[in-house]
Amino acid sequence: MQLSSRILNLKESGTLKILDKVKSLQAKGVDVIQLDVGEPDFDTPRNIVEAAYRAMRDGLTHYTPSAGIPELRDAIAEKLRSENGLDVRRENVLITPGSKQALFYAIMALVGEGDEVILPTPAWPSYAEMVTVAGGVVREVPPREGFSPDVEGIKEAVSNRTKIIIINSPNNPTGCVYTEGELKNIAEVAADSKTFVVSDEIYEKILYEGRFRSLGSFPGLEDLVVTVNGFSKTYAMTGWRVGYAAGPKGIISAMNKLQQHSASCAASFAQWAALEALKPETQVQPMVEEFRRRRDFLCRALNGTGAFCVDAPGGAFYLFPDISKTGMVSSQLCDFLLERAHVSVTPGEVFGGFTDNIRISYANSMERLKEAVSRIRSALDGRGFA
Ligand SMILES: Cc1ncc(COP(=O)(O)O)c(C=O)c1O
Known part of the structure; x- marks a missing residue:
């Protein structure tokens, strides 16, 4: 074989x-x-489970639009505008079966054969493997001190083949949270070099001090950042497989094409449950x-x-x-x-x-x-x- x-x-x-x-x-x-x-x-919190039962009983058990149910896309866009300071609408949001799938689509949509992807390490292992599948080359940038990102190292790693910088804060495996200053400096590197950033914000809410800051909220990055997040960690919903990406319309449409020809859509009742998760009553x-x-x-x-x-x-x-x-x-x-x-x-x-x-x-x-x-x-x- x-x-x-x-x-x-x-x-x-x-x-x-x-x-x-x-x-x-x-x-x-x-x-x-x-x-x-x-x-x-x-x-998984009870109100979320109940919402899934309700959806199933109401017959919401069929394919949904590939980009996701409009209600959930709107609710996510609203969350990203009000909590994260991102300028996004429904058409900027794609619902996926888990955030892993959103990351995979983003990398497949942007990285071509031989393109380079900058990855500050330590990093969750799947990023590098996704880049390999896409035919890209990973440029790892280890930290210089502690587990803070080496912004100078990231800047030096940028070449004319660089397509994406991947960041993940709070970080898996270190738990490190990038400071506002580090995020700002990374944002400047990306804006100056016109490099895309995939910002994996899946641990956004598991934060022990301070306020979370989304990379996409820094100026000059409107067309460059794909923000990825999901329901697995915040709402103990790993098995439900609901995640999302938000970003420039052209990239989101490209990612949706990949979804149309692979997963079709995230599970219908899991999307209705995710809509419930976003309500303020979820603890x-x-x-x-x-x-x-x-x-x-x-x-x-x-x-x-x-x-x-x-x-x-x-x-x-x-x-x-x-x-x-x-x-x-x-x-x-x-x-x-x-x-x-x-x-x-x-x-x-x-x-x-x-x-x-x-x-x-x-x-x-x-x-x-x-x-x-x-x-x-x-x-x-x-x-x-x-
Ligand atoms: C950093 C990071 N990103 C993404 C994921 C994927 O999460 P999910 O596909 O369940 O949304 C994980 C899961 O372990 C993770 O640790």
Whole structure:
């Protein structure tokens, strides 16, 4: 069988490899504490579930317009105008089956063979693979200090082949939130070089201090930014598969063409449920407060082991501690923790080669996090850490 070069160049998902190991331990009856997962452990709020039932009972179970139901596109445009300061209308918004699909369409619509895409790292692994599928070349820009974006490095990476800069703040895997100044500087680089920006804002609401700022709200970027967001993280709706992109009409129409010939549309009743999610009665803050409690606990507990070093990040639900004191590289430590502590975490290698870091998700109950820390402590005890 001869698969296409597009597929042969594609890497397997590093996170799914861990899941395979977890599943095989679980099949043997081992109780694994999963801190490798990227989804809130909360239930989808009741009013959203009820809205989906209602839609199904009302017979709203057929294809929708490919760009999404007008009601939801309008509500998203209104949210983006009032909360994010973006100048968008219905025709600037495309509803997709998850924000991952929106990112894929944006990259496929903009990146041609040999075009370059600038990716500040650490970064969620799917961006690079999407660029590869599109025939583009990734230019990774690692941080210079901490996990803040290296704006000078981004500027230096811009060439006449650069098509997109991808940014993701709050960030997966670090939880780092870009400052207003960093966003402004990136906006200037993009505006001066006429480079598109795909701004992945999926963790917008999982923010522990300050106000969120959308990159597309900076002046001079009206025709250059595709803002991507979705319902998975904010409303604990990962399985519903609803995301969206907002941007210049020409790009959104191009992305919609891709959707017409692939997914057709996002699931009809999930779109009606998403419309309900945007209503003020949907409670998001209690979930964020619980995440904050877990973040604070886990940072203190991990730093207390002497093996990890981590500052509390400003957003998302991940920690990306430095693990160099353990004397292991990240993939070794992940195997060690899975085998000896039955705790699964993700190696920093998969986010752009960060061998001195692991990603720990705290989308798990406080009780399980406490148990995980106690198991990690015991496992590391034999190696001189207690
Ligand atoms: C940074 C980032 N972007 C996008 C996604 C995709 O989310 P969804 O397709 O569920 O909307 C994820 C999910 O893990 C993510 O971490």
